[in-house]
Amino acid sequence: MAKLSGFWYTAIFCTFLLLQGCPKKTPPTEGAEGAGKTTTQGTNKPGDSKTKESTAEGGSLKDVREGKPPVGSGPLGEIYFAFDSFDLNPEARATLKKHADWLKSNASARAEIEGHCDDRGTNEYNLALGAKRAQAAKDYLVSLGIPAERLSTISYGEELPVCREETEDCWQKNRRDRFNVSGGKAPS
Amino acid sequence: MNLLLKKIIVAGLLIFAFLVFVRGSFYAQVNTGTIDLTGGRRVPIAIAPLRNLGSGDDKRGVSDGVADAIASDMKLSGWFRVIDRSAYIEGPQSGITADSFDFKNWTTIGAESLVKGGFTVQGDDLTVELRLFDVYQAKQLVGKKYTGKVRDFRRIAHRFADEIINQFTGTPGPFNTRIAYVSNGGGGLKEVYFSHLDGTEKFQVTNNKSINLSPAWSPDGRMLLYTSFRDGRRSLFLYDLTTGRETRVPDQVGSSIGGKWSPDSQHIAVSFERGGNTDVYVVDRSGRSPRRMTEDRGIDVSPAWAPDGSRLAFVSNRSGSPQIYLMDVATGNVRRLTFSGSYNTSPDWSPKGDKIAFTGRVSGRFQIFTIAVQGGEPQQITSGSGDNEDPSWAPDGRFIAFSSNRGGRYHIYMMRESGENQQRLTASGGDDSSPSWSSRLE
Numbered sequence: 001m002a003k004l005s006g007f008w009y010t011a012i013f014c015t016f017l018l019l020q021g022c023p024k025k026t027p028p029t030e031g032a033e034g035a036g037k038t039t040t041q042g043t044n045k046p047g048d049s050k051t052k053e054s055t056a057e058g059g060s061l062k063d064v065r066e067g068k069p070p071v072g073s074g075p076l077g078e079i080y081f082a083f084d085s086f087d088l089n090p091e092a093r094a095t096l097k098k099h100a101d102w103l104k105s106n107a108s109a110r111a112e113i114e115g116h117c118d119d120r121g122t123n124e125y126n127l128a129l130g131a132k133r134a135q136a137a138k139d140y141l142v143s144l145g146i147p148a149e150r151l152s153t154i155s156y157g158e159e160l161p162v163c164r165e166e167t168e169d170c171w172q173k174n175r176r177d178r179f180n181v182s183g184g185k186a187p188s
Numbered sequence: 189m190n191l192l193l194k195k196i197i198v199a200g201l202l203i204f205a206f207l208v209f210v211r212g213s214f215y216a217q218v219n220t221g222t223i224d225l226t227g228g229r230r231v232p233i234a235i236a237p238l239r240n241l242g243s244g245d246d247k248r249g250v251s252d253g254v255a256d257a258i259a260s261d262m263k264l265s266g267w268f269r270v271i272d273r274s275a276y277i278e279g280p281q282s283g284i285t286a287d288s289f290d291f292k293n294w295t296t297i298g299a300e301s302l303v304k305g306g307f308t309v310q311g312d313d314l315t316v317e318l319r320l321f322d323v324y325q326a327k328q329l330v331g332k333k334y335t336g337k338v339r340d341f342r343r344i345a346h347r348f349a350d351e352i353i354n355q356f357t358g359t360p361g362p363f364n365t366r367i368a369y370v371s372n373g374g375g376g377l378k379e380v381y382f383s384h385l386d387g388t389e390k391f392q393v394t395n396n397k398s399i400n401l402s403p404a405w406s407p408d409g410r411m412l413l414y415t416s417f418r419d420g421r422r423s424l425f426l427y428d429l430t431t432g433r434e435t436r437v438p439d440q441v442g443s444s445i446g447g448k449w450s451p452d453s454q455h456i457a458v459s460f461e462r463g464g465n466t467d468v469y470v471v472d473r474s475g476r477s478p479r480r481m482t483e484d485r486g487i488d489v490s491p492a493w494a495p496d497g498s499r500l501a502f503v504s505n506r507s508g509s510p511q512i513y514l515m516d517v518a519t520g521n522v523r524r525l526t527f528s529g530s531y532n533t534s535p536d537w538s539p540k541g542d543k544i545a546f547t548g549r550v551s552g553r554f555q556i557f558t559i560a561v562q563g564g565e566p567q568q569i570t571s572g573s574g575d576n577e578d579p580s581w582a583p584d585g586r587f588i589a590f591s592s593n594r595g596g597r598y599h600i601y602m603m604r605e606s607g608e609n610q611q612r613l614t615a616s617g618g619d620d621s622s623p624s625w626s627s628r629l630e
Contacts, residue, residue, distance in 0.1 A: 122533035135464020
């Protein structure tokens with residue numbers, strides 16, 4: 001009988017282990033509540049002038065959230081890059097010189113520079129590459145005399161493409177810096 | 189006296205039966221790992237719908253649901269051929285112990301292995317018994333009894349599926365786990381989701397209509413890290429499955445990219461970008477006390493911990509193209525691991541410690557490779573016309589999840605570490621990518 005009670009003890013202990021090991025938690029079935037309070041802040045700095053503000057208010061992420069293609073419509077056009085490169089080619093430098101001239105004659109304007117990649121490769125690497133592309137444009141504009149305080153950068157990596165075809169033409173359009181202008185007067 | 193003896197024997201037998209149930213694998217170790225599954229042969233297995241051992245109706249479909257989930261796991265493993273239920277001779281109310289049904293009913297249809305079981309539902313509570321039989325030897329290999337909530341019946345099924353694989357290979361299977369990934373739901377912005385491997389119990393983690401990337405499980409499977417543009421700029425976030433709460437991990441250095449828990453859960457390896465340059469850091473579990481691990485002007489991203497936490501694999505383009513490097517965490521010593529190809533990214537360290545899986549570019553396409561930690565020639569394990577990216581090891585070190593656009597849109601797939609038996613896991617209308625395979629759930 002002593003042996004029997006030993007058996008019982010083991011059995012109860014096993015039941016305990018079994019219960020401990022059993023699935024007991026499932027995640028809440030509703031959406032992530034913590035994420036519910038989405039505060040959508042534009043990425044631009046405050047201090048915009050009141051007259052004839054440029055259209056830049058949020059840029060590519062805002063465009064896509066509103067169902068629009070993330071294509072710049074402000075006074076400063078995009079520049080483009082080669083695959084896995086953040087080198088500024090002669091065409092990009094020429095465009096940036098014009099951007100510098102515009103920023104000099106619109107001294108209250110600020111520009112946010114977005115770096116983008118085509119969708120080939122790894123998302124995390126492309127976030128870092130987009131940051132290099134945005135910084136390359138910023139550094140060049142600063143070298144042309146634009147105060148660094150008027151320029152900010154953000155990388156969207158490959159996440160906000162302007163097109164989705166698997167062609168070199170489309171990939172080239174996506175490997176870009178976009179410039180969002182806030183403050184200053186829009187060109188007449 | 190006679191009656192007392194009888195009572196003792198009955199009680200003893202009952203206890204013994206119970207012990208076999210609970211600790212079934214202990215009593216059935218003899219067969220573990222003895223069946224050769226390496227030759228590409230698939231063991232024909234029958235999985236009978238469960239017998240309702242209680243009096244209530246099976247409103248939640250436990251009988252078929254458990255059998256379906258086990259069958260799905262057996263197929264995904266690639267080691268089994270599941271015999272279609274329409275061929276079964278016995279009905280679901282036949283016996284579930286070796287002495288209470290006729291094994292001939294299963295040899296006749298070609299089954300070598302057989303799963304039978306029963307269940308009882310009481311309110312929300314569920315009890316499930318599952319047994320694996322060797323049909324030719326007409327004997328039980330393992331029996332298990334599980335209790336839980338009715339809504340968890342699939343997890344019980346996945347646990348037994350892992351046990352079946354343990355019986356055949358000596359190591360439990362990878363099915364009582366979850367896969368986290370991002371999906372754009374048909375062209376929109378990416379949100380984080382997770383589900384079981386078979387796609388059931390899908391759960392949406394983020395719903396902020398922004399960009400959410402790179403989900404990574406904590407070692408205990410209770411928390412997810414991910415990168416989010418939720419507030420317009422990029423930050424690392426932590427989602428606690430137990431509380432449903434999302435918190436921002438403070439950016440001490442710059443704007444973060446990625447983030448992975450150390451194996452002991454005490455640290456996070458993450459990249460921070462500042463002034464356009466991205467470097468790898470190790471921070472504590474609350475995001476504080478940053479320790480800079482790389483200091484060069486190139487891109488340094490995607491750190492992945494070795495299973496013992498002593499080393500990190502990461503991507504750097506310091507040589508001019510993205511390549512995989514290894515770093516000793518204590519000393520900071522760095523060694524380049526990959527030398528072939530001009531684009532090698534997204535490393536993930538095998539839980540066995542011996543290999544690193546990564547994405548490499550070949551002829552303009554991306555493919556999954558593995559390479560020995562000591563270095564040497566990488567082994568290309570995917571091929572074909574699509575892109576195959578973002579490898580994530582299963583906790584058993586025998587399977588790899590990855591994303592592929594071979595069918596047009598990106599979906600999550602799994603395969604053996606050899607590249608064999610590639611099977612699609614997700615079926616959303618959008619693009620699914622960046623899989624992270626959890627550890628085994630309780």
